[in-house]
Amino acid sequence: MQQLATDLQASVEDAAAHLYVWALKDIPQDLRDALVDAQARETSVSGRRVLDTIVRNVDVADDAHNLVCQDTGIAVYHARVGEHFPLHPARIYEALRDGTARATLEHPLRSNAVHTITRENTGPNIGYRLPIVHWEFVADWDGLDVKCVPKGSGSENMSFLKMCVPADGVRGIKQFVLESVVDAGGKPCPPGIVGVGIGGSADYAMHLAKEAIMRPIGTRNPDPLVAQLEDELFALLNETGIGPMGLGGDVTVLQCHVEHADTHMTLNPVAVNYQCWAARRASAHISVDGTIDYDREA
Ligand code: SF4
The missing domain is CATH 3.30.360 (Dihydrodipicolinate Reductase; domain 2)
Known part of the structure; x- marks a missing residue:
């Protein structure tokens, strides 16, 4: 034994x-696909240039067997x-x-x-x-x-927690996630994965946000209500115009993943943990x- x-x-x-x-x-295939997809749908010149550089960066890391x-x-x-x-x-x-x-x-x-x-x-x-x-x-x-x-650290520094009140509801959750991503701007090396943790307690909400960024890109939460929130946040965050590296553009986030836990009847915690493009x-x-x-x- x-x-x-x-x-x-x-x-x-x-x-x-x-x-x-x-x-x-060696970044995973789902991330490679998401970056190439972002490259194809980005219409701003500066945003496109950033995404071209990121995709080239990944290729160079492959060729040189070096870090991304x-x-x-x-x-x-x-x-x-x-x-x-x-x-x-x-x-x-x-x-x-x-x-x-x-x-x-x-x-x-x-x-x-x-x-x-x-x-x-x-x-x-x-x-x-x-x-x-x-x-x-x-x-x-x-x-x-x-x-x-x-x-x-660039993306981890862009972590945010708010103890919303139940009356803030889902609207309050969305508003806080949106404000967090706008405040972060180009600092977390966008476009990346926005991880959101809702419910539980203050510490557990942040734990859940970190778990959310660990999922393969574009996977959806098995709870249909949470999956719907993921879809809505993904669309909302890409309307900010922050764009790749904060230089403006269509692609601000590659995805938004949400993890949840049941909570106290008078709690409504929301945590955001950003993961950079090098997810x-x-x-x-x-x-x-x-x-x-x-x-x-x-
Ligand atoms: S890409 Fe990610 S790991 Fe690299 S500097 Fe930016 S935040 Fe840090």
């Missing part, structure tokens, strides 16, 4: 080390842990942290992690409570899914026997 746990921990570490670099270099952006971000993981996966989450966390550090040192990657007060570097993209892991536990399953979503994402499934299957599109 101990040997199995040790081997599994090594597999999770290997997966994390691969996922972090893979995500930074210099900001290697904060390593954020989403771990779906099966009830019968025989490695404790404490060890899964260790493996994700060690894999992040290994990738940073071996590639090498820029290390962004600093102490919040001293601003001194805390290590190879690790530190106190870094990397960040979102956990989900799945009953009647023995696998582990890990998704790595490196998050650049990097890479996933792996780890089986009980330690086999790793990398999944390009999850």
